[in-house]
Amino acid sequence: MLNARLGEKIGVIAVGPAGEMQMSAANISVKDPGSRIRSCGRGGLGAVMGSKRVKFISIEPTKNKVALADADAFRAANKVFTKALLSHPITAGLAQYGTNVLVNIINEAGGLPTRNFTSGQFAGHEAICGETMHDTIVERDGQPSHNCHAGCVIRCSQIYNDIKKEYKTSGFEYETIWALGADCCIDDLDDVAEADRIMDDLGLDSIETPVAFGVAMEAGVLEFGDGKEVCRILREEIGNGTPLGRIIGNGTASVGKAFGITRVPVVKGQAIPAYDPRAIKGIGVTYATSTQGADHTMGYAIATNILGVGGSVDPLSKKGQIELSRNLQIATAAIDSTGMCLFIAFAALDDEKCLPALIDMINARFGITLTGDDVTSLGMNILKIERNFNLAAGFTNKDDRLPEFFRDEAIAPHNAVWDFSDEELDSFWNF
Ligand code: SF4
Numbered sequence: 360m361l362n363a364r365l366g367e368k369i370g371v372i373a374v375g376p377a378g379e380m381q382m383s384a385a386n387i388s389v390k391d392p393g394s395r396i397r398s399c400g401r402g403g404l405g406a407v408m409g410s411k412r413v414k415f416i417s418i419e420p421t422k423n424k425v426a427l428a429d430a431d432a433f434r435a436a437n438k439v440f441t442k443a444l445l446s447h448p449i450t451a452g453l454a455q456y457g458t459n460v461l462v463n464i465i466n467e468a469g470g471l472p473t474r475n476f477t478s479g480q481f482a483g484h485e486a487i488c489g490e491t492m493h494d495t496i497v498e499r500d501g502q503p504s505h506n507c508h509a510g511c512v513i514r515c516s517q518i519y520n521d522i523k524k525e526y527k528t529s530g531f532e533y534e535t536i537w538a539l540g541a542d543c544c545i546d547d548l549d550d551v552a553e554a555d556r557i558m559d560d561l562g563l564d565s566i567e568t569p570v571a572f573g574v575a576m577e578a579g580v581l582e583f584g585d586g587k588e589v590c591r592i593l594r595e596e597i598g599n600g601t602p603l604g605r606i607i608g609n610g611t612a613s614v615g616k617a618f619g620i621t622r623v624p625v626v627k628g629q630a631i632p633a634y635d636p637r638a639i640k641g642i643g644v645t646y647a648t649s650t651q652g653a654d655h656t657m658g659y660a661i662a663t664n665i666l667g668v669g670g671s672v673d674p675l676s677k678k679g680q681i682e683l684s685r686n687l688q689i690a691t692a693a694i695d696s697t698g699m700c701l702f703i704a705f706a707a708l709d710d711e712k713c714l715p716a717l718i719d720m721i722n723a724r725f726g727i728t729l730t731g732d733d734v735t736s737l738g739m740n741i742l743k744i745e746r747n748f749n750l751a752a753g754f755t756n757k758d759d760r761l762p763e764f765f766r767d768e769a770i771a772p773h774n775a776v777w778d779f780s781d782e783e784l785d786s787f788w789n790f
Contacts, residue, residue: 365417368392373415375562378405380600382608384567385409388559391508392420395518395529400564401629401654403610428726436719441512443713447706449666453515454504456489458533461633461661462540463488468665468674469772470638472631473541474583475573476624479638479770483546487536492519492548499524513702519552528556534655537633538569543576543583550586557593563608568593570630571611578618622764627652627754637765637775639664639674644684644779647759648787650745656701658687662708669708675775681787689790692745693738697721739790746788756785 361371370392377385385405386398427433444450452460462484465471469479485491496503502518507530521527531552539551558565572589575581580603581588596604606617611630615623624631629652636643641660649657660683664674669687672679694704697717706713718729749758765777 368420370418371415374405374408375560376598377562377608378409381406381409384564384608384610386562386564388562394507396559397507397530402651405562427724429723433720433723436716436723439712440716440720443706443710444512444703447709449668449705450513450702453513453702456493457515457517459489459492459536461533465634470635471541472635474544475542475577475622479635480772481541486546487540487548495548515702527552531555534633535565538566542573543569545584545586547586553590554593557590561598566632567610567630570624571607571614574611574614574620574623575607578620623762626761627758629653634661635770636761637770637777638773640677641672641680641683643761643777644680647761647784650749658684658691660684660687668705675773677779681783685787685790688742689735689738692741693734696741759784
């Protein structure tokens with residue numbers, strides 16, 4: 360509707376019905392000119408926009424070019440930076456299978472949370488994995504690789520068509536597919552795509568909402584694996600703001616409270632994403648200590664625990680995980696503040712020319728002399744400001760903990776439990 364009213368060349372930032380109803384799993388959706396929507400997920404920002412009664416913000420592209428303090432230096436640095444991105448094997452893999460390449464990798468590692476976090480492997484993984492998704496997209500004349508904005512060279516995104524070869528969804532991410540697939544046991548990619556499409560339409564976080572469904576399934580509200588019922592509840596209950604719809608639309612913690620379930624995978628009220636912290640302990644440290652609640656993107660320890668990026672740390676051992684998560688969270692806070700996509704981090708961790716080239720680009724753009732140490736200090740400052748905000752808002756170190764069931768229930772196939780002490784977790788903030 361907005362394309363028709365404002366033209367295809369306009370960028371749009373909008374909320375859907377979930378934001379209008381101020382549900383705490385509500386997203387803000389963002390659409391670049393000529394592209395499909397992407398979601399600003401986690402944390403329920405759509406509810407904030409809804410509470411201000413702002414439905415959408417449109418942005419006209421500027422006719423002026425971005426001014427560069429030193430255009431030659433910028434171009435030279437950009438060349439080095441782009442080469443580093445294109446030559447890294449993980450970023451190259453993202454262009455082929457998207458982020459969903461991770462289903463088989465994390466399943467193999469025994470860290471794919473399944474059936475509301477009761478196992479680390481999903482029997483139906485082949486049906487939902489990146490390789491199957493890629494072949495299905497090709498068969499149905501979709502697009503296995505495109506970018507979500509014009510400048511990206513990684514191109515991890517894709518367009519997924521339905522069986523009639525008509526557009527169904529795009530930016531079909533590992534997290535969404537894991538959460539509906541393994542965590543809710545839905546081994547049908549078309550059901551998962553349909554649910555993803557509805558969540559995009561409603562403006563709902565596609566990690567928070569499916570994890571909430573997993574807890575609702577455990578409560579007996581619907582059966583594990585029932586993708587059609589998930590779609591019905593999304594459309595009819597959440598879309599219309601019925602009591603059940605509001606309970607699920609308010610996220611995982613809300614479902615746990617409403618139905619008296621104790622296996623509720625949240626930290627600081629936010630759903631735990633697609634990597635089990637018992638089998639991949641580095642990411643557990645990030646979930647526990649992240650200022651935003653459970654959030655893999657704050658310090659993606661999967662890189663070093665599983666993918667061998669930035670070195671190697673044993674995922675099942677506690678050794679080195681606090682330092683790893685701390686270093687990654689500091690670096691991520693700095694990278695996030697540049698506005699770069701986080702997927703540049705693989706090359707930044709492995710290629711010694713990548714991060715300096717990014718800093719050179721920033722310097723050439725603004726005519727400043729930022730150094731590598733400045734960037735590290737920037738990341739540390741950001742984390743400390745966020746932490747102080749949380750402390751002033753009433754959070755304490757007791758909120759930097761994972762739910763108890765991770766200690767009490769060992770997960771297959773490694774029989775692993777979460778075994779960090781409170782003191783070990785608190786030492787994260789010693790910097
Ligand atoms: S790598 Fe980042 S910017 Fe590029 S298409 Fe993927 S999500 Fe978008």
